[in-house]
Amino acid sequence: MRIVLLGAPGAGKGTQAKRLAETFDMLHLSSGDIHRAEKASGSTLGKTLARYMDAGQLVPDDVVVDVMAKAISDPKASRGLLLDGFPRTEPQAQALDAQLAELGAPLDKVAVIDVSAEAVVERICGRRSCPKCGAIYHLKFLKPAVEGVCDKCGYKGQFVQRADDTEAVVRQRLEAYRAQTAPLIDYYKKTSPDKVMVFDGNKAPDDVTRDMVAVLNKA
Ligand code: AMP
Numbered sequence: 001m002r003i004v005l006l007g008a009p010g011a012g013k014g015t016q017a018k019r020l021a022e023t024f025d026m027l028h029l030s031s032g033d034i035h036r037a038e039k040a041s042g043s044t045l046g047k048t049l050a051r052y053m054d055a056g057q058l059v060p061d062d063v064v065v066d067v068m069a070k071a072i073s074d075p076k077a078s079r080g081l082l083l084d085g086f087p088r089t090e091p092q093a094q095a096l097d098a099q100l101a102e103l104g105a106p107l108d109k110v111a112v113i114d115v116s117a118e119a120v121v122e123r124i125c126g127r128r129s130c131p132k133c134g135a136i137y138h139l140k141f142l143k144p145a146v147e148g149v150c151d152k153c154g155y156k157g158q159f160v161q162r163a164d165d166t167e168a169v170v171r172q173r174l175e176a177y178r179a180q181t182a183p184l185i186d187y188y189k190k191t192s193p194d195k196v197m198v199f200d201g202n203k204a205p206d207d208v209t210r211d212m213v214a215v216l217n218k219a
Contacts, residue, residue: 026080056172
């Protein structure tokens with residue numbers, strides 16, 4: 001199965017993507033994670049990416065398409081592919097369609113997680129992660145069992161906030177979503193109307209997973 005996951009920053013794409021990729025045995029490609037890894041490597045490309053990412057802006061299409069085309073050509077994608085955070089603009093969607101057509105492996109579904117802007121700001125600004133294993137927590141909604149200790153790896157200390165999870169940057173990222181990514185829902189409704197599925201992302205994460213798994217099981 002090949003799926004594109006669409007939704008505003010903070011809609012819960014990352015959480016749902018990990019669960020769905022495991023349930024349906026798909027290669028999970030998070031464009032945000034791939035870009036952050038490149039940025040952290042300190043390469044010339046990474047330095048270019050940082051300029052856009054730290055300002056909450058989208059990275060230019062030609063750069064993103066290149067980075068993601070390489071990731072998508074991974075042979076592991078032949079068993080199934082879950083794209084999380086890519087495409088984010090219409091030119092990126094067209095480039096993806098062209099690459100998948102060439103591979104003879106078109107998309108099966110476009111899953112949209114719909115969530116309100118206010119919920120997004122509260123969710124993202126409270127998000128923290130374990131610097132050792134990457135486990136994700138929330139100051140209000142998802143605290144570790146013991147304060148300051150990671151449930152997953154036992155790390156003790158400060159959890160960290162992503163550089164682009166501050167309120168000013170979140171509002172910028174939401175604006176980028178509204179202006180550039182939300183129109184993709186219409187793009188897919190026009191080009192592949194029977195593939196688009198919309199889920200209520202204001203529900204609790206486990207309920208969203210249940211809704212998605214139920215629908216995808218029938219796909
Ligand atoms: P994310 O974790 O998905 O919110 O991505 C973090 C940042 O990486 C975004 O704010 C963008 O700067 C960059 N990025 C990730 N995916 C894309 C994409 N498909 N197009 C443009 N920029 C992207």
